[in-house]
Amino acid sequence: MKNKSILEVCLSPDLGGLELYMSNCSKYLSKEFNVYNVISKNSKLEDYFKNDKNSFLLKRKSSFSLFLALKLAKIIDKQSIDIIHLHWTKDIPIVVFSKKLSKRKPKIVQTRHMTMTRFKNDFYHKFLYKNIDTIICVTKALQEQVNKFIPKNIRPKTEVIYLGAKTSEKLKENEILKFKNSLKVNDSFMLGLVGRINEFKGQHLLIEAMSLLKEKKLNIKAYIIGHAMNEEYLEKLKQKVIKYELEEQVLFVGFTKEPSKFMQACDVVLMASKNETFGLVTIEAMRNGTAVIASNSGGVLEVIDDEKTGLLFENQNYEDLALKIEKLYKDDILREKLAYAGQKKAKIQFDYDKQFEKVIELFGRS
Incomplete structure (x- = not known):
């Protein structure tokens, strides 16, 4: 009873x-x-x-x-x-x-x-x-x-x-490839930002960072996943994408009930919030075995050990965000090391x- x-x-x-x-x-x-x-x-x-x-x-x-x-x-x-x-x-x-x-x-x-x-x-x-x-x-x-x-x-x-965060079922390589093909990732480096679309979550920072990365001719695609809390902000983001001619590099996916599938498909998952209290998405990405980059503020500092279980960028600084993305784009060994250590920490502590x-x-x- x-x-x-x-x-x-x-x-x-x-x-x-x-x-x-x-x-x-x-x-x-x-x-x-x-x-x-x-x-x-x-x-x-x-x-x-x-x-x-x-x-x-x-x-x-x-x-x-x-x-x-x-x-x-x-x-x-x-x-x-x-x-x-x-x-x-x-x-x-x-x-x-x-x-x-x-x-x-x-x-x-x-x-x-x-x-x-x-x-x-x-x-x-x-x-x-x-x-x-x-x-x-x-x-x-x-x-x-x-x-x-x-x-x-x-x-x-x-x-x-x-x-x-739960341990998600690990997708097979052919399943991830099929999923990436459906998103038209092709051979691009895949970034994911998962969360409600509002200014606090920092989707605009990702777009600004992507404009800098495009100038360097880096083969990167960014996927913004989540529903819009503010249609006006979403429209501003879309106009920014058009302004920087990033229609092929920045894609809006909308809400998904399968975030772990996205996380496993991504090379890096981002958390660009201004001052996230905790950042559930961050530990979900870590548990899925994906490297994470997050802003150095709020509860994230209790989750990520910089350069050990993920990378931290200066809060609200899209130029620094672009540098951290470039770092993992060019260094597969570091990315895999961070993903492994992050997964281990998330399993023990979260x-x-x-x-x-x-x-x-x-x-x-x-």
């Missing part, structure tokens, strides 16, 4: 690492607990919870809605929820008020994926954080931010649990099952 009931909450309309992590939490925690899910109606997460009798759809219009909090409170009481696990920072007000409105008064655990940059010492934030029991931080740097910006007297307990066992253990004693 499973003796605890968990409510996974994510009302985000998008689909990225944060939302997919919520979906994975639901599946993994179901091994030990009764798990229910609340997602936003018409969100991209809906496909992941189709025909799930333990899932509820709520229509979210703003960061706070008393009506929505009341609906959530009814779900909490009806399903006898012991712990609410929330993921999207914007859901905090709705979740806290639903706890206040419920009869059960469940504990609240937040997995925080986003950086914290300002003090939470006003009355409103003090009220919110006083009602959260635990914050799971996905990096040590994030834990330091939480400890710095939330006053000690109302600060929830904090725990560091890294995100984990294993999917090991990290989720820590989450289960935390929920078991919460």
